Amino acid sequence: MCKEQAAIQDDIITTLQTIRDYIRWGASQLSENEVFLGHGIATPLHESAALVLNAISQPYNLDDCYMGATLTHAERKKVVQLLNRRIYDRMPVAYLTHEAIFAGLSFYVDKRVLVPRSPIAELIEQRFAPWVDEDQVFNVLDLCAGSACIAIACAYAFPEAQVDAVELSDDAIEVASINMEKHGLTEELGLYQSDLFNQLPKKAYDIIVSNPPYVAIQEWEQLPAEYHNEPEMGFTGGVSGLDLVIRILADANDYLSEQGILIIEVGSSAETLQQLFPEIPFYWLEFERGGDGVFLLTAEQVKQYHQLFLSKI
DSSP states (O other): OOHHHHHHHHHHHHHOOBHHHHHHHHHHHHHHTTOOOOSSOOSHHHHHHHHHHHHTTOOTTOOGGGTTOBOOHHHHHHHHHHHHHHHHSOOOHHHHHTOEEETTEEEOOOTTSOOOOOTHHHHHHTTTTTTSOGGGOOEEEEESOTTTHHHHHHHHHOTTSEEEEEEOOHHHHHHHHHHHHHTTOTTTEEEEEOSTTTTSOOOOEEEEEEOOOOBOHHHHHTSOTTGGGSOGGGTBOTTTSOHHHHHHHHHGGGTEEEEEEEEEEOGGGHHHHHHHSTTSOOEEOOOTTOOOOEEEEEHHHHHHTHHHHHHTO
């Protein structure tokens, strides 16, 4: 940030006074600087509100009657500093506030994990209906768990089920542990450090769900700067983007119950996957709140095409 910009912002701190002033000004700054919105917050206004309210330790649903409250000088400086980091460092909002909302639940996040934003949240809220009978879900597995947001949301959705989460990254394991403790699930939820199924005890799961790294390396290199502030390990899935996805497809047969389902998010690699397996009837799920590139296979289909999946490893 240059001296001229610093002088302008000193003037802003002197001139703007209320919470509403800073949310409006912040939204304008985010728009003018063309920050990329790809982490689950829909508009610059919402991003600005999240940053301003976090800076003054207030909830996102703060009653409108408080929006005219005057900020102290220290609060104004903190607001401007957060907005600067969002604009000039291209830091996702969740890393600045250390909070992300997924499936209606609050999760701690930092630069050690991807920011939760998968459309799979919608499936969890619906308890994966109509694909499973929720009363017959006894074991759930979340592969490539990251912050453990999917696993923890599943634990809320299926309180009688055993939910296991698998993650390879040391850093992500630490964040997942923080979230398990935050939600009081340290005993109810199993956390395994494993390269996919490798160190996971054999068990038949009724739901295996995964949001693995699925971005092709060349595509990742061209992503907006905000994404490059997230761990590359959580993004890239080799040259095709499908290295881990194929391994999951090949090994899931040994871990699904007879009536189980496999759900994997492959995002922008959906077309590549379909071209690689043209004979396989992937069911591509649709979402009311947006999002795509998530497929479902039944245990029967996983078994039927097991040898084909193995041949692609």
